[in-house]
Amino acid sequence: MRRFLPGRKPQITLPMQNKTLIKALYLRQAVTLRKIATLFVLLIIGQVTVMGQSKFSIKGMYLQWGYNTEWFTKSDIHFKGAVNGIPHDFTAYGVEATDRNDMDAIFKKPVQISVPQYNYRIGFYLNAAKTKAIEINFDHTKYIAKDNQRLHVKGMIGDKYIDQDTLVTSDKLFSFEHTNGANFYHINYVQFWPLNKTNRKAGYFVPMLKVGAGFMIPKTDVTMFGKRLDNKFHLAGYMASVEGGIKYYIARNFFFEATAKTGYAKYTNALTVDGGKAKHAFGYAEVIGTFGYDINW
Numbered sequence: 152m153r154r155f156l157p158g159r160k161p162q163i164t165l166p167m168q169n170k171t172l173i174k175a176l177y178l179r180q181a182v183t184l185r186k187i188a189t190l191f192v193l194l195i196i197g198q199v200t201v202m203g204q205s206k207f208s209i210k211g212m213y214l215q216w217g218y219n220t221e222w223f224t225k226s227d228i229h230f231k232g233a234v235n236g237i238p239h240d241f242t243a244y245g246v247e248a249t250d251r252n253d254m255d256a257i258f259k260k261p262v263q264i265s266v267p268q269y270n271y272r273i274g275f276y277l278n279a280a281k282t283k284a285i286e287i288n289f290d291h292t293k294y295i296a297k298d299n300q301r302l303h304v305k306g307m308i309g310d311k312y313i314d315q316d317t318l319v320t321s322d323k324l325f326s327f328e329h330t331n332g333a334n335f336y337h338i339n340y341v342q343f344w345p346l347n348k349t350n351r352k353a354g355y356f357v358p359m360l361k362v363g364a365g366f367m368i369p370k371t372d373v374t375m376f377g378k379r380l381d382n383k384f385h386l387a388g389y390m391a392s393v394e395g396g397i398k399y400y401i402a403r404n405f406f407f408e409a410t411a412k413t414g415y416a417k418y419t420n421a422l423t424v425d426g427g428k429a430k431h432a433f434g435y436a437e438v439i440g441t442f443g444y445d446i447n448w
Contacts, residue, residue: 209276209277210276210277210278210281210448211275211276211281211446211447211448212274212275212276212445212446213273213274213276213284213444213445214274214444214446215272215273215408215442215443215444216269216271216442216443217269217271217439217440217442218254218268218269218441219252219269219270219437219439220254220268221250221252221436221437222436222437223248223250223294223433223434224433224434224435225245225246225247226245226246226248226431227244227245227432228242228246228296228327228430228431229242229429229430229431230243230375230423230427231429232375232423232424232425232426232427232428233425233427234376234378235376235378237308238307238309239306239308239309239375239376240307241304241305241308242305242306243302243303243304243319243324243325244302244304244305246296246297246300246327246431247296247297248295248296248297249297250292250293251268251330252268252293253266265291268290268293270288270290270439271288271441272286273286273287274287281343281345282342283340283342283343284340284341286337286339286340286341286361287338288336288337288338288365289335289337290334290335290437290439291332291334292329292332292333292334292335292435292437293328293330293332293333294328294330294333296325296327298320298321299318299319299320301316302316302319303315304317304319304324321377321379322377323377324375324376325375325376326374327373327429328371328373329369329372329421330372331370331372332368332369332370333367334367334370335367335392335414336365336366336368337363337365338363339362339363339394340362341361342359342361343357343358343359344357344358346358352400352403353400353402354400355399356399356400357397357398357399357406358395358397359397359398359408360394360395361392361395361410361412362392362393362394363391363393363394364389365390366386366388367388367389367390367416367418368384368386369385369421370382370385371385371387371421371422371423371429373423373424374424375425375427379424380424380425382422383422385420385421385422387419387420387421388421389416389417389419390414390416390417392414392415394410394411394412394413394439395411396410396411404446404447405442405445406444407442407443408440408441408442408443409438409439409440411436411437411439412437412438412439413435414434415432415434416434417431417432418432
């Protein structure tokens with residue numbers, strides 16, 4: 152028999168029409184993501200087809216390295232599993248999170264270049280004019296749920312049902328962070344508009360737009376009911392993004408790039424403690440600065 156917390160009412164079964172509405176909203180969200188991914192694939196196929204009809208060949212590549220800072224929307228995190236044999240299946244609503252960019256490490260520990268939130272890109276130009284490219288993009292980001300939030304928590308913990316605002320701490324409920332990386336892996340299609348009208352070798356700008364999709368391989372550090380585990384790297388979800396910005400050629404092949412990105416990430420299989428799992432999704436905004444180098448052939 153289920154026991155209930157003092158002063159709390161038993162769980163109320165939702166009417167069938169409400170369940171149907173909730174299911175429809177989740178399905179609509181999934182369909183939207185599939186549409187974004189499908190459009191991205193069709194865009195790449197279309198561009199490659201057009202390029203192929205005009206004697207397509209890869210005319211060069213570029214390499215980039217830089218750093219980022221991020222902002223996240225609130226997220227509903229669903230936890231399911233068992234800690235020390237006590238089962239749980241609950242959701243914390245409206246979790247606020249922040250990043251940890253560690254930019255001061257660039258000066259304090261300049262040799263350890265991967266301590267801050269870093270980015271690298273490997274791109275391939277798809278035409279001689281270098282107006283189109285396919286890009287491999289990695290964003291090492293950190294997602295940290297803020298400590299000691301008062302959140303609405305709903306679900307089962309042991310044999311007790313909870314549906315109330317609760318002060319969330321690591322010893323009583325959880326702490327949750329992807330601090331060795333929320334880790335976004337993208338494939339981007341990139342469109343450039345070079346402003347090099349006089350064939351200058353340096354000192355000109357190139358606006359750009361990037362559309363991408365990919366997956367996440369986080370390393371989640373989580374504490375549930377006082378028990379902590381810094382998990383292994385693990386394929387945990389998928390994402391899509393749009394990015395825009397500009398690069399400036401400092402020298403013939405050497406450039407600086409500044410961009411802003413927005414995207415949506417859905418973690419369907421993040422690891423927690425004792426084999427447990429967590430699911431959540433969030434939108435994000437990201438500002439990125441990188442240095443890059445063109446390799447021509």
